Amino acid sequence: MTEESKIVEEYTKVESRRGLSVTSGAGHMRLFDPRVLAMGRGEYGRLWSVIALGLLIASSYIAQGVLIALIIEAVFSGRPIAGSIPLFAGLALVIALRWAMIWANDRVAARAATNIAVSLRRRMYRKLYELGPGWMLTQKSGVVQATIVDGAEALQNYYGRFLPQVIVSSLAGLSIMAILLYVDVIIGLVVGAMMVASLLQPLAIYRGVGSGIRVWFVAMPRLFAEYVDNIQGIVTLKSFNASERHGEQLYRKTNTLYDAEIGILKDEVLWGVPLGLIAAIGGTVAIVIGALRMDAGSLSAGGLLFVLLLVREALRPVADLRQTIHFSFAGMGAAEGVLDIFEAVPPAPAPADPVAPKKLEPAIVFEGVTFRYREGDAPAVDNLSFAVQPGEKVAIVGRSGSGKTTVTSLLLRFFDPQEGVIRLGGEDIRRIRPEHLRAMYSVVSQDTYLFHGTVRDNLLLAKPGASREDLESAARTALAHEFIAALPRGYDTVVGERGVKLSGGERQRIAIARAVLKGAPVLVLDEATSSVDVANESLIREAVDRVSRDRTTIVISHRLSAVRDADRIYVMEKGRMVESGSHTDLSRCNGNYHALLMAEGECV
Numbered sequence: 001m002t003e004e005s006k007i008v009e010e011y012t013k014v015e016s017r018r019g020l021s022v023t024s025g026a027g028h029m030r031l032f033d034p035r036v037l038a039m040g041r042g043e044y045g046r047l048w049s050v051i052a053l054g055l056l057i058a059s060s061y062i063a064q065g066v067l068i069a070l071i072i073e074a075v076f077s078g079r080p081i082a083g084s085i086p087l088f089a090g091l092a093l094v095i096a097l098r099w100a101m102i103w104a105n106d107r108v109a110a111r112a113a114t115n116i117a118v119s120l121r122r123r124m125y126r127k128l129y130e131l132g133p134g135w136m137l138t139q140k141s142g143v144v145q146a147t148i149v150d151g152a153e154a155l156q157n158y159y160g161r162f163l164p165q166v167i168v169s170s171l172a173g174l175s176i177m178a179i180l181l182y183v184d185v186i187i188g189l190v191v192g193a194m195m196v197a198s199l200l201q202p203l204a205i206y207r208g209v210g211s212g213i214r215v216w217f218v219a220m221p222r223l224f225a226e227y228v229d230n231i232q233g234i235v236t237l238k239s240f241n242a243s244e245r246h247g248e249q250l251y252r253k254t255n256t257l258y259d260a261e262i263g264i265l266k267d268e269v270l271w272g273v274p275l276g277l278i279a280a281i282g283g284t285v286a287i288v289i290g291a292l293r294m295d296a297g298s299l300s301a302g303g304l305l306f307v308l309l310l311v312r313e314a315l316r317p318v319a320d321l322r323q324t325i326h327f328s329f330a331g332m333g334a335a336e337g338v339l340d341i342f343e344a345v346p347p348a349p350a351p352a353d354p355v356a357p358k359k360l361e362p363a364i365v366f367e368g369v370t371f372r373y374r375e376g377d378a379p380a381v382d383n384l385s386f387a388v389q390p391g392e393k394v395a396i397v398g399r400s401g402s403g404k405t406t407v408t409s410l411l412l413r414f415f416d417p418q419e420g421v422i423r424l425g426g427e428d429i430r431r432i433r434p435e436h437l438r439a440m441y442s443v444v445s446q447d448t449y450l451f452h453g454t455v456r457d458n459l460l461l462a463k464p465g466a467s468r469e470d471l472e473s474a475a476r477t478a479l480a481h482e483f484i485a486a487l488p489r490g491y492d493t494v495v496g497e498r499g500v501k502l503s504g505g506e507r508q509r510i511a512i513a514r515a516v517l518k519g520a521p522v523l524v525l526d527e528a529t530s531s532v533d534v535a536n537e538s539l540i541r542e543a544v545d546r547v548s549r550d551r552t553t554i555v556i557s558h559r560l561s562a563v564r565d566a567d568r569i570y571v572m573e574k575g576r577m578v579e580s581g582s583h584t585d586l587s588r589c590n591g592n593y594h595a596l597l598m599a600e601g602e603c604v
């Protein structure tokens with residue numbers, strides 16, 4: 001097993017242990033894989049001008065050959081040179097026009113390729129939205145990121161440069177062959193055979209180096225993901241003095257892949273030579289036949305010259321195709337990852353027969369819900385049934401891994417359960433349109449995501465177009481106004497990537513302000529206070545109390561102190577609901593809740 005295959009296997013193993021698909025069976029790509037061609041369907045409209053210009057350029061070479069042959073024939077036949085002036089003018093015009101067309105073609109092709117990359121990225125982005133957070137939770141974000149950026153770039157040239165060139169080269173080649181067949185059938189056939197052999201050349205190269213390229217493209221995004229992982233975890237690596245060790249490993253892997261790339265290039269060159277020779281030999285044979293024909297008197301000097309020039313032109317389409325073949329290799333390598341995104345099945349598909357949009361009551365019911373992240377796993381949620389009435393505040397508690405967060409993921413429909421039904425306002429949530437469902441919830445989770453922008457931008461996310469007063473009022477309710485006003489530029493302060501310039505508690509209060517602004521009828525708080533200090537916790541709890549007052553609220557928490565005032569507390573254990581009741585009821589019985597209280601030192 002080669003070193004690079006080992007790397008691929010290593011990445012594949014790591015991911016399959018987590019139940020992820022690496023290539024979802026995309027397998028080895030053919031150069032014209034129907035699925036890749038179908039994937040580019042939306043892009044082909046941009047390519048007609050590239051193809052049209054390519055054909056005009058190819059025709060100009062043929063026209064040039066004809067004109068030169070006519071000029072030379074005129075010279076040899078002793079006709080006065082003045083009679084050939086229109087031919088010279090035509091030749092000059094053809095060359096000038098070709099120059100302009102090559103210039104235009106470069107621009108048009110570059111623009112088409114760039115537009116294709118933009119369009120592919122937009123489509124992938126849309127697809128990611130359709131797949132939703134549930135799918136993203138099962139992927140490596142670095143791999144997805146690399147696929148969107150590098151995959152689209154590799155494919156832009158496959159669609160934008162390689163495919164048009166295939167059409168141009170094929171049509172130009174066929175035209176030249178047809179002309180040669182007309183001039184002399186044998187020469188036409190020899191040149192035709194040479195062209196077919198030469199056109200097989202790129203395919204042969206692909207067969208030879210294709211698997212290496214695939215290895216490269218499977219491993220590359222994963223290596224990229226590792227770099228992203230290492231950069232994001234730099235603080236942890238430093239604190240364990242592990243940054244050098246990890247850096248060394250990455251360096252080794254990068255070098256192996258670099259060697260693999262050099263190997264691919266070497267193979268390409270090696271595969272290229274013998275078939276290049278076939279083309280040269282074929283050309284020579286055709287010219288020799290032409291010379292014999294001339295000797296026998298069946299071909300004029302001009303005719304031989306014409307053949308000579310056309311044989312040379314016959315190689316041009318193949319040479320042009322060879323120049324773009326790299327794009328196809330890279331494109332096919334990247335296509336697997338891109339197809340993985342386009343062909344992925346959403347874990348919670350949009351309803352085929354949605355219920356008519358209507359005002360839904362914020363009443364939630366779980367009926368015998370069972371969910372496994374992967375087939376064969378123990379259920380993360382096991383035959384769960386519970387109900388939350390409108391306006392109630394319900395808490396879900398339990399040990400780490402008992403399934404609390406999975407309950408919220410199911411509620412928000414990141415995933416669909418394998419068994420049972422979840423209802424909102426009496427409707428099965430699978431039949432509620434996703435945008436309608438999302439409008440029902442405001443979520444404040446443990447790791448609030450703030451975008452790199454101002455505080456205002458981050459608040460406006462919840463309610464675009466909200467007035468300054470609205471923002472401030474929401475921030476006041478969330479006990480965030482004071483600290484925001486004290487920031488150097490108030491609401492216009494840039495919070496940094498992921499809000500790094502703010503403390504955990506401040507980020508949470510901005511998240512609560514967003515929830516207030518959104519004004520959704522159901523509030524979901526998933527460990528909202530778990531990563532903040534005591535002072536911030538009490539502020540957040542007060543903010544949460546204010547926000548949850550007129551709303552149906554579900555609180556998920558490790559800390560029992562955060563859920564004492566809930567109308568009902570559900571205790572989870574290994575995906576099951578094992579107890580329920582008020583804090584007072586549950587503290588009295590000697591059950592799981594009591595044990596959790598003991599563990600928190602709140603009960604003796």
Ligand SMILES: Nc1ncnc2c1ncn2[C@@H]1O[C@H](COP(=O)(O)OP(=O)(O)OP(=O)(O)O)[C@@H](O)[C@H]1O
Pocket residue numbers: 137138373374380398399400401402403404405406407558
């Ligand atoms: N994305 C995932 N893929 C596979 N298994 C998962 C995934 N997320 C959670 N699990 C598993 O599902 C079970 C329930 O996890 P969940 O996160 O819901 O528990 P939790 O009670 O919220 O834990 P914590 O309090 O530590 O956040 C655990 O066994 C966990 O390993």
